Amino acid sequence: MDPTDTGADTDVRRRIPRTDAVLRDPRLLQAALRLGTARVKSAVHRAQQRAREGAVPPDAVADTAVSLLPRSAGGLRPVINATGVLLHTNLGRAPLSAAARQAVQEAAGPTDVELDLRTGVRARRGRTALAALRAAVPAAEAAHVVNNGAAALVLAATALAAGREIVVSRGEMVEIGDGFRLPDLLVSTGARLREVGTTNRTTAGDYAEAVGPDTAFVLKVHPSNFRITGFTRAATVGELAPLGVPVVVDIGSGLLAPHPLLPEEPDARTQLTAGAALVTASGDKLLGGPQCGLLLGRQTLITTLSRHPLARALRVDKLTLAALEATLTGPGTPTGEALTAAPEPLRRRAERLAAVLGADGIDARAVASEAAVGGGGAPGVTLPSAALSLPGRYAAPLRTGPVPVVGHLEAGRCLLDLRTVPAEDDDRLAGAVRAVGGR
Structure with a gap:
């Protein structure tokens, strides 16, 4: 016997309930169904150790174990x-609407995401979500969805411009966050960048002089996280559309139509109507939906993008498709x-x-x-x-x-x-x- 042990210490240890007895507590039985037996048992062991150390009384082990359990099996905490x-x-950008959350819950099990229930044969993946996106932006002939806004631009550059040139203004060579820079992103696809104009002024003539046989498309990027004021000039889509090459516009924020409170924020409808061949945007910003990248534009271009091998690596899951469709067709979003x-x-x-x-x-x-x-x-x-x-x-x-x-x-x-x-x-x-x- 350890001479440092006292009778009181021994008595406390004897009164600490056995693990199997604690696990029979109804609260812990219910928690095991929600969190898994291993996590609940770990919480019981930690509670028993606190009792051994005298931090909690032996009869409080079950209560302590309950207090140590997380709300869910995942590590993300709602705030x-x-x-x-x-x-x-x-904080995850746009919070999903109640309709989108319900759609995600319903899509969590087996769904008809790629199955035509009427015929029993394979169907286009996410067809109802794509139809909802098309309905929201009638100016687009077709639509495609990937896993985020940067991926939309990467897919466009890879499928349309690998080994060729993309003409872009020096004033639109932005950093999109967390150290990722647009030039690096585009060059990684195998495209070459042809920079035109200056930081504060780029005219339609600058683009026209740069366009040639090796030009895949002209790219316009909305500098959505900063503003340049003063002596500035930027060419519009309407000025660039007649150049004879596709104009791709990254509007960034995912605004599908003009908003009265955001008159300077570009939207998909306006850019397509002005002559853009392709518009890319994020779904988890002003649209108020899940994280995804939206591609809207000409049927021929969308078909090329959707059939490119990279499209498979960038595709979204059924939960994102469900949330996106509910965002587009349901009531207003929290955003x-x-x-x-x-x-x-x-x-x-x-x-x-x-x-x-x-x-x-x-x-x-x-x-x-x-x-x-x-x-x-x-x-x-x-x-x-x-x-x-x-x-x-x-x-x-x-x-x-x-x-x-x-x-x-x-x-x-x-x-x-x-x-x-x-x-x-x-x-x-x-x-x-x-x-x-x-x-």
Whole structure:
């Protein structure tokens, strides 16, 4: 016997329940169905170890094990986006609509994604989602979907321009995020870039002088994450369409038609009507759908792209197709609702939350704020909003709490912007703040 052991220590260890006994707790039995037996057993072992160390009493092992379990089998945690950035890349950009979430749930099992149930033979993959995309942009003769916006541009360059030239303005050689640069992306496909114009001014004549027998297409890229003002000039699609080669336009943000609040943001319908042969865009930005890359344009080009071997490597899964179709055909998206939210209701929500939390002794104030589109869309556009202002010390514990809330710091205060928080989440937001205030 270890002479350092005491009778009390031995008694505690004897009172720690056996693993099989703890696992019979109804809460843990239910959790095993949701998370798997191995993960639940691991939580029980950790709880037993805490009891051995005296951190919890032996009769609290089951409760401790339950508290150690994650909400789901996946590692991603749902958060409340109170940053005021509608399309926050670090938070997954566009939140899916209720219709899209339901569509994903229904598509999780076996589906007719490539089967014609009437004839029993193979059918075109994602045909209903593609039909919905075509219906949303009638100016496009055909459509194709890949796994993100960069992939759409890579597929176009690989299928149409490998070994040939792409003519592009120096002012549109952008970096798209996380260190990925457009020139590097395009050159990786085997295409050669023919740069024209200058950083701030590129005319239709600059493109015309560069176009030749080896030109595969002219590329226009919307500089969606920055603005150049002052002495500037950019050729329009209408000016480039008569050059005799296809004009490919990367609009970036996924706006399918003009939006009154975003007059400078390019949209697919306008670019195609002006003469673009192909438009590429992201699905998880202003469209408000899942991450995917959209290709819209001439039937001949879309056919070439969709039959290229790379298209198989870039194709989307059935869950993305389901979410995309529901986004296009269902009711409004959370992104659309946040974009068009009126400032006055936001102010009233902030005042109500401040009053409720103030009654609990929390230093909460309703303040005016400015939200942004984000996600590489509508640079320079600000949206008048309202926020809940809290002491700066709230920021970190709110992020790491049971209901993570992500805001931003401004002048030493933690601001929770309500433009990006659905009204139905106000009570959850207040509860998260109370949990921090009560520490």
